[in-house]
Amino acid sequence: MQFSQGVRMAWKSIIANKLRTLLTMLGIVIGVASVITLVAMGNGTRQQVKEQMAGLGTNLLSVNISGRGAVSSLTVEEAEQLGKLDGVKDVSPVISGNVQAKYKTKNVNVTVEGITPSYEGVRNVHIQRGRYITGIDVAYRQKVALIGTGTAGELFGTADPVGAAISLNGNHYKIVGLLEQQGTSLGGSNDDKIMVPISAGSRLLQTKGVRSVYLQAEDDANMDSIELALEGELTRKFRGNTSGYNIFNQADLVETISSVSATLSNTLAGIASISLLVGGIGIMNIMLVSVTERTREIGIRKSIGARRRDILLQFLLEALVISGLSGIVGVLVSYGAAYFLTRSGTLAVMTWDTIALSFIFSFAIGITFGIFPANKASRLRPVDALRYD
Amino acid sequence: MSRHAEIELKDIVKTYHMGAETLTTLKKVSLRVYRGEFMAIVGPSGSGKSTLMNIIGCLDTPSEGQYIIDGQDASRMSDNQLARVRNEKIGFIFQSFHLLSQLSAFENVELPLVYRGMPAKQRREIASGMLAQMGLADKQNHKPRQLSGGQQQRVAIARALASQPSILLADEPTGALDTKTGKEVMGIFQQLHRQGHTIILITHDPGVAEAAESVIRITDGIITEERRGNHAIQPGSPDGLEEHYRQ
Numbered sequence: 285m286q287f288s289q290g291v292r293m294a295w296k297s298i299i300a301n302k303l304r305t306l307l308t309m310l311g312i313v314i315g316v317a318s319v320i321t322l323v324a325m326g327n328g329t330r331q332q333v334k335e336q337m338a339g340l341g342t343n344l345l346s347v348n349i350s351g352r353g354a355v356s357s358l359t360v361e362e363a364e365q366l367g368k369l370d371g372v373k374d375v376s377p378v379i380s381g382n383v384q385a386k387y388k389t390k391n392v393n394v395t396v397e398g399i400t401p402s403y404e405g406v407r408n409v410h411i412q413r414g415r416y417i418t419g420i421d422v423a424y425r426q427k428v429a430l431i432g433t434g435t436a437g438e439l440f441g442t443a444d445p446v447g448a449a450i451s452l453n454g455n456h457y458k459i460v461g462l463l464e465q466q467g468t469s470l471g472g473s474n475d476d477k478i479m480v481p482i483s484a485g486s487r488l489l490q491t492k493g494v495r496s497v498y499l500q501a502e503d504d505a506n507m508d509s510i511e512l513a514l515e516g517e518l519t520r521k522f523r524g525n526t527s528g529y530n531i532f533n534q535a536d537l538v539e540t541i542s543s544v545s546a547t548l549s550n551t552l553a554g555i556a557s558i559s560l561l562v563g564g565i566g567i568m569n570i571m572l573v574s575v576t577e578r579t580r581e582i583g584i585r586k587s588i589g590a591r592r593r594d595i596l597l598q599f600l601l602e603a604l605v606i607s608g609l610s611g612i613v614g615v616l617v618s619y620g621a622a623y624f625l626t627r628s629g630t631l632a633v634m635t636w637d638t639i640a641l642s643f644i645f646s647f648a649i650g651i652t653f654g655i656f657p658a659n660k661a662s663r664l665r666p667v668d669a670l671r672y673d
Numbered sequence: 674m675s676r677h678a679e680i681e682l683k684d685i686v687k688t689y690h691m692g693a694e695t696l697t698t699l700k701k702v703s704l705r706v707y708r709g710e711f712m713a714i715v716g717p718s719g720s721g722k723s724t725l726m727n728i729i730g731c732l733d734t735p736s737e738g739q740y741i742i743d744g745q746d747a748s749r750m751s752d753n754q755l756a757r758v759r760n761e762k763i764g765f766i767f768q769s770f771h772l773l774s775q776l777s778a779f780e781n782v783e784l785p786l787v788y789r790g791m792p793a794k795q796r797r798e799i800a801s802g803m804l805a806q807m808g809l810a811d812k813q814n815h816k817p818r819q820l821s822g823g824q825q826q827r828v829a830i831a832r833a834l835a836s837q838p839s840i841l842l843a844d845e846p847t848g849a850l851d852t853k854t855g856k857e858v859m860g861i862f863q864q865l866h867r868q869g870h871t872i873i874l875i876t877h878d879p880g881v882a883e884a885a886e887s888v889i890r891i892t893d894g895i896i897t898e899e900r901r902g903n904h905a906i907q908p909g910s911p912d913g914l915e916e917h918y919r920q
């Protein structure tokens with residue numbers, strides 16, 4: 285018997301039992317669709333995280349200084365020196381601390397960052413109105429400040445803060461610029477802060493040591509070599525006290541988050557694939573019922589010359605046609621699901637490898653769970669099968 | 674006409690094991706059926722005639738003895754070889770027709786040829802021809818359900834003939850039919866016999882058996898009577914069956 289004949293035969297008996305076939309297919313359809321959709325959602329999340337992190341800059345290295353005292357801290361000048369390392373495009377040292385900010389009768393405790401003009405380029409933090417802190421401000425220790433939207437809202441309400449004078453720990457500062465809204469990140473709100481020239485900040489916060497240094501690489505490919513050089517430089521400066529500082533690679537963070545979301549989506553897909561397995565057992569169940577029901581048919585076929593492999597092929601093809609059809613429907617359903625998810629705000633990205641994989645998987649389930657009933661059918665003795673009713 | 678043995682059974686024994694009990698349904702049965710012979714095997718139910726038919730039809734294998742069909746020893750064949758013999762050398766006609774209900778009359782008739790691996794064009798010619806010969810040319814696409822009992826049995830006969838078998842094996846072919854259609858079907862067998870087909874007919878009805886050329890009676894697994902008719906049936910002559918129904 286030819287293969288095409290077998291497929292036609294299988295198709296015929298599937299058509300003869302539409303409702304049953306549909307219900308059998310449902311298990312595999314749900315399995316395939318949920319595996320593909322969940323993986324697509326995982327891919328979407330990873331892509332979104334990557335895009336967001338790229339906004340922060342994947343070519344950014346940050347150093348946090350936790351040490352105190354002359355040996356294990358870094359002066360502004362020393363921090364600027366780090367910018368001379370190979371492959372570093374720009375450097376931005378930051379002094380930070382908390383101060384009491386006061387405007388008229390309003391009083392808030394707020395983070396102050398002493399920065400240099402390079403901060404804008406390195407950290408990608410811009411102003412929406414007014415002007416940025418300039419080199420002259422730093423050189424002359426000007427008491428000017430940039431204000432975050434959060435703090436501006438608290439102190440000024442809806443009024444324009446630019447040009448107003450506020451008091452930081454009793455010192456008068458003039459607000460020259462309003463920062464763009466940043467939103468929140470892992471560290472909390474980025475909008476609740478005030479930024480001043482680093483020289484003024486050093487005096488305001490009464491510290492010479494910088495708390496963080498941001499290094500921007502020329503190319504995010506040589507991040508690792510810069511990190512290594514930086515590590516060496518800092519170890520030398522801190523005389524081996526490696527607990528006094530902490531280097532943080534933005535690319536590492538992206539990688540960590542992507543791997544977390546990949547693990548999550550793989551776990552979900554794994555759970556979903558259990559439903560594929562259950563669907564496969566459903567196919568086996570139905571095929572076994574079908575073999576019993578069609579014992580006489582098997583007998584008739586054998587009496588007119590069907591060999592064992594003809595019967596085996598017939599039932600196996602039936603299982604395969606059911607699982608293959610379910611695979612196709614499952615892919616279509618997941619396309620629909622991805623479309624609606626993306627429209628409703630959850631990015632779902634379908635990839636060909638997931639589709640191919642779940643399709644192959646559903647076929648494999650058809651074979652695995654179809655072979656046992658098919659084999660049972662093919663082994664029936666023609667005399668017994670004919671006598672059955 | 675020189676007589677050539679189409680099938681030959683030598684000391685066939687068939688035993689069944691049911692738990693501790695052993696049941697012997699055929700006790701050293703020996704039988705020859707010649708080419709072109711129309712033989713009826715009669716016997717009450719439980720006599721072993723169905724077992725004999727299953728062995729002749731290669732649906733079952735004997736426990737002991739030798740079964741030779743068309744010069745080949747079928748008692749020592751593998752499953753696949755037996756399937757091939759059933760496909761090429763035997764045409765079955767069953768009491769309850771045994772047509773596949775989801776296939777059309779045409780598809781039922783071509784099925785043995787499908788299993789033989791014959792190309793579609795050739796199959797179509799043979800199957801259509803057989804159905805036409807059975808007077809069912811206009812019923813090709815009907816499902817068995819849409820046909821009368823007599824028509825269904827004619828489809829079954831067409832299916833049996835499609836593979837051009839050495840022998841036609843009919844198991845109570847009129848058992849599920851009324852007297853009139855039964856007579857028609859027996860007429861077809863008479864005609865096939867005249868065309869030179871070897872026919873073995875199993876029945877418990879002695880009246881039906883009379884249409885046959887030879888009659889074998891089987892009781893309790895032993896052949897108790899063997900009557901070989903030497904009369905050659907002349908085309909057009911009144912035959913035994915018609916006499917039977919006339920009575």
